[in-house]
Amino acid sequence: MTAPGGEALSLKRMSLNTASVRHAPISSAIAACAEAGVGGVGVWRHQVAEAGASAIAEQCRSAGLRITSLCRAGLFPADSQSARAAQIDDTRRAVDEAAELGAEILVIVSGPVAQRSIEASRRMVREGLDAVLPYADECGVAVGLEPLHPMFAADRSVVVTLGEANDLIAELDHPRLRLVVDVYHCWWDAQVHAEIRRAVGRIGGFHISDWVPPWGNPLLCRALPGDGCIDIRGLRRSVEAAGYDGLIEVEVMNEALWERPLDEALPAICDRFTAHA
C-alpha cells in the first residue's frame, strides 16, 4: 500500500499525536515511540495535568523525542466578559505548560459561537489571541491557530478555513503566531493548496488522518491514512513547498483504533505514515 508517486518518509519525520492512542498512558506512548524510531509526540493538556510537564519533558528528552505540540487552548468566545477572561487566563496557563514541556507549538482552537453570532464570535477570537500573544512571546512559545472543519463551527471552532485563519494571522501579524494545517479539517476546500501557499513561512504544524464516509460521531470518525479520500501526500508536498519542515503528526481519533493495544496500534500507524504521508 503506497500512495502514488512519491518517496516514503522516514519515521523520524513522524510525530504521534497521543489522541491516536487515547487509552495508553503517556509514558507508555513515549516509550513505544522511542522504540519504534518515531521522531516525536503531540501531547494533550489532561496528560500534563496527570503526569506533570517536567516528567513528560524529561522522558522525551532522554528518549530523543521532540514534543511537537501541546493540544490545546483558546476556545475564546463566550457569552459573558468574565467567561471570556477565564478562557484567556486558561490559555496563558497553557502557554506556561508548553514552555515547561518545550513543546514546539501550542495548538489553539478558536471556540464556539457565542451570543448567537458567528461574526461577533470571530471578533472574540481575535481579541483572545491579541490578549495572549504578548505573554506567549515573553515565554518564547509559538502559538498555532488550527481551523477546524465547518461541521464544528457552532460548537468548537468559528474559524473554519485556512483562508480565514490566514486572514487573522496576517491581521495580527505577530512573530509567534502560526497556522496549523490538519488535512481532516481542510481537505474539502477548493482553496486548500492556494491557502497553504499563502501561509508560506508561517505553518507551525501539519496533522494527518483520513476521511471515510459514511461516518458517525464527527469527533471520532477519523480514519487511518490511506483508508479515505484525502490526498495526504499532495497536501504534505504543499506544506513543504510553503517552507514547513517540522514533523508530521498523525492524529487519528477513532474508536476502533483506540480499542487496539498500543503494540498493535503504533505499528499500524507507522505503516500508514510510511505509505501515505
Next chain:
Amino acid sequence: MTAPGGEALSLKRMSLNTASVRHAPISSAIAACAEAGVGGVGVWRHQVAEAGASAIAEQCRSAGLRITSLCRAGLFPADSQSARAAQIDDTRRAVDEAAELGAEILVIVSGPVAQRSIEASRRMVREGLDAVLPYADECGVAVGLEPLHPMFAADRSVVVTLGEANDLIAELDHPRLRLVVDVYHCWWDAQVHAEIRRAVGRIGGFHISDWVPPWGNPLLCRALPGDGCIDIRGLRRSVEAAGYDGLIEVEVMNEALWERPLDEALPAICDRFTAHA
C-alpha cells in the same frame, strides 16, 4: 419569538419543502399548505415517481400553489464512464419531470468523490452540467446548483461553498444555470454574504433551517428556524439584495419533526417562518 429587527414575511413567501414533513403523503402536504395560506411547495422525485408529475402539478395549480423546486438530480462523479453517463441520463429525466411539474427550478447536488480525487470529481461535475444544460434549455427548465456543507464533500457533494458554485456558474455562463442557497450548508462561511452578493441575478432558490449542536446524523439534524445559531434573517436580506424575489423554502430534515402529525408540524413551521425568515 421574533428575530431582531425586521418585518415578518407573509406566509405567501414561504414554500414547504416536503422533506420537512417526510411521512405525509404529497397530496396531504399540498392540501395543508393551501389551507394554511403557504405560497408553494418543494417536491422530491420519489413523490413524482409515486404520485405522478401531472397529478401533483394539477393539484398545486387548482390550490394556487407554486412548485418552487424539484429535488434533485446531478450526483455526476462516478468511477466509470458508463456510471457517469447514467447520471447524466437520470438528470435529463429529472429535467423532463421538472418541466411536466412546472417546477421553478431543478435542484442539482454535485455528487461524491470518485476515483479518490476531489479535483477529478469537480471536473466531472462541470462535464455533467455541461452535458445537461442544453437539454434543460430546450425544455425551458432552470437548473440550480446547490453546494452542500463540507461535511458531505466525500459522499454527496464535492461542491461545498457558494464561492466554488459561483466560479462554476460563471465558467459555464449558461442562462438556465442558477445558484441555490441553503443556509444550513453555507452559514459557517466567512464569505457567505460576499458570495451571495456575487451571485446577483443568479440566485434560483433559498432554503432555510437552523443548526443546533450537538448533533447526530448530519443528514437529519437540521433544526426549526430559531432553534440554532444561523442568522437566517440576515442571510434572507442578503439574497434579496442580490435580486432574489422567489419563495423561501423551509427544508428541515429532522426526525423529531417528522414524528409530529402534519396538522401540528405545518403550523410550527409556519410560526418559525414568520418569526425568523
